[in-house]
Amino acid sequence: MSAHVLVLGGTTEARELAAELTARPGVRVTTSLAGRVSQPGALPGDVRIGGFGGPDGLATWLREHGVDAVVDATHPFAATISAHAARAAAVAGVPAVLLRRPGWEAGPGDRWHAAATLAEAAALLPGLGRRAFLTTGRLGLAAFAHLDDLDFLVRSVEAPEPPLPRRTRIVLARGPFTTDGEAALMRAHRIDILVTKDSGGAATAPKLAAARALGIPVVIVRRPPAPEGIAVVPDVATALSHLGIR
Structure with missing residues (x-):
């Protein structure tokens, strides 16, 4: 043809x-x-x-x-x-x-909290943890900028632009990732909550497995x-x- x-x-x-x-x-x-x-x-x-x-x-x-x-x-x-x-x-x-x-689906041992938007995800954080791992990409982080009492680890392919949360560390990385690597990263930064979009796919799914293994709750933004x-x-x-x- x-x-x-x-x-x-x-x-x-x-x-x-x-x-x-x-x-x-x-x-x-x-x-x-x-x-x-x-x-x-x-x-x-x-x-x-x-x-x-x-x-x-x-x-x-x-x-x-x-x-x-x-x-x-x-x-x-x-x-x-x-x-x-x-x-x-x-x-x-x-x-x-x-x-x-x-999209991803929760399984046994997962502690997922659904949010319709990044703003809704941000509103859930204070009640769930103090050290958040943000894997929602470099855009839209302004939704979390007002959370001055929380610590954030932000991962994106390229550096995000402000406004950002006041207490933020940035990691530049591109998947695919591994479960062991994600778990090690979360332990190193004492992460107690993961925030992600429901992007689906295998390349970035290991963070969910790592959160499950560590007993960390996940705020997942719906598509x-x-x-x-x-x-x-x-x-x-x-x-x-x-x-x-x-």
Whole structure:
């Protein structure tokens, strides 16, 4: 077949999908990145960086570049981008699919506390612990900045920008991580509560296993809902099958 597929990327699944697509004769893939990471890893196929100017701008780009299908493989919390992608694909008449890896599920021994937003997560902390391990990424940390009586260990791929909690230590690291490594980090910093988004996937799940082993409670921020009118698939193989790409 001959097709041009636009992958809205930034995740491990997006990278895997781009590799699968470029290996197929006649399939051209363009991966679009938002540009939030200054040095993204190399990707197969064409790569563009930056926004499209909202859903109308994306719809225009789809038409002008002869896109035959769109796969939204952005982070599960990239709600605005996902909404724009669904709307733009519908306007342009281009089939689209949302590739969203399954979320994590609590198991025996887990002490999870669900929050709908980062602000709600911050409100839960004083009643649960005093030394928090924040693994919610470098954006949105202002939600915790008012908690002057708590100590924070913040981990992100790139340095976060203020405002930050007053008593904060920053660790720059990129997964995948190991359970033993996560447990050692939590012990070294005397962590007594973990805060994370429900990103899903295996690369960063070891922190949950470490928290379970150490008896540490976890505040987990729930995912935003998927946009209406777009098929949601859990993995690369299902995305390819849904689009009719073998």
